[in-house]
Amino acid sequence: MNRSLSFEIFRYAAILAIVALSLVPTLWMASMAFKPIAEWSATGADLTWWPKSPTLDNFRFLFGESSSDLIVALDRTATQPILASLLAAIFGTLIAMIAGTSAAYGLSRFGSGGNLPLALIQLRIFPPMAVMIPVMIMWAFLGLIDTWYGLALVYGIVTMPFAFWLMKTFFDDMPREIEDAALVEGCSRLRVFWKITLPMMRPALASSALFVFILNWSDYLIGLLLTTRDWVTIPVYMASLSSSMTGQLYGAKAALGLIAAIPPVVLGIAIQKHLVRGLTFGALKQ
């Protein structure tokens, strides 16, 4: 489509302006993360947009090194919360992928599953807060409160719908001829699934798993409700980064926020080809 040059210039300027604006909050956090205390605690006229003397102090502080400028020391470093977020998100992804993939195959090939597909959509529509009260009671009863595996189990169930719908669309797209050929050769259905279909689906499995991992990693509310001290996740732990003596430790918060933000941003851009499919429950393929 040919349009005038001035229109093209306008379009380019508009795009650049919007992109720049959308980056401001993220860049602000990144800048705060590398500022020394004098800069991140500055307000009003003393505010600096870019760290004048960049430092890694905030990161060191998070991992337990006491800072010379800051009187407070952390009673708990960020190591355990990062580990908690990682373990819960990884094992949650595993649970979601195993249950979701096999159910998706069952539905895609044999039409089994009954009303499972709709139940999974419903599950997605419910606000977690409204389902969590009995889960909290159950988890307390089963001794799963404040454990990474208790958290992983909930993550697995909550994100399984995504694993299910994503993998179902991938299975639906897969040509049946190869499976049929193997069946004719005398392979059992299960063997075909295990030895032929799954290996062929490796890229699809990888992008679905990454997508589910991002969702699990992004959780805040479930961690807030189900962990109390030992296994709090990163965002829950972040709230403790303030003290009555110093107020908000913006520098440390920004540093931890940056650590938390990097994995999903990198992974999300890596699988952007499948993002639309994942976000729309497989209803749209790009």
Add this chain to the structure above:
Amino acid sequence: MTMAALDANTPVMEHEDTRDSRRLGLWLTFPAQILVLFIAVFPILMQVYISLTDWSPLDGIGWWQAHELWNSFANYSDLMADDRFWSALWRTVLVMAICVPCEFLLGLGLAILFVDDFPGRRFLYSVLLIPMMVVPAVAGYMFFMLFQSGGPVNDILSFFYGAPVTIAWLSDPDLAFFAVIVSDIWQWTPLMFLILLAGMVGVPEDQLRAATLLGASWATRFRTIVLPRMKTIIIIALAIRVIENFKVFDNFYIMTGGGPGVATETISIYIYKVTQQELIWGYVAAVALVILIALSVVSALAIKRMSREVSQ
């Protein structure tokens, strides 16, 4: 693009529908069924039970003994008279009514800007997706910092105003409401953009070219060719945002804690705060159950309606 999700119930494969493969199918769906039972069916039954009592975890009796505190529907009549609940519900709907259209229009505008190729398109596209990828709780912290009275937002305003501006964004009810909405729009406009652009790219080029040759203006082409073809995608994009926006908790709670007062208290924040502060879980269970039932009815109707719209 294809519609896969909504026709999921139609049997996919008829041939060699032997008993063996049916049994395998059952086994394959078994883990998922168990998990759903574990998190949905059983907890909801438990919730019904507890919602009819005054049980709280501090009573010192197990939840299974909650019937000792039976209060025969008192929680539900309390709920009808609970102004804070109704105002939280109304606020949630208001947030949705502001955020979703803004995100949709911005996303649509961005998608229009991005639909034709230009140098750097792929890179800028990836950059635009970043807000959506940031952990929502972290986004909450970002905007909490941005909206401090000595923070960068006021710094920019001071620059334009010419004198120091020290607006206490998060302590004024109206401004706090505005601030949380800005954070939501910032984070989720990219999602709309992503989905709408995917739909726009699918519009066949030759139809557009033919229309151009016939002298149709850009606006006409957009209205008569592009928009009708995007109907399904627009419905899906709006539905996703409406669903997700109703649950909103993370960034709101971190930015304001639902305050000042109850100025930014949405339904999820309301339930959370009642769970933490009042500790009458019987009542909270009743609140949550009412929300779940209302949502089930609305969503069942919407899914039915949507499948009809989409299949047209």
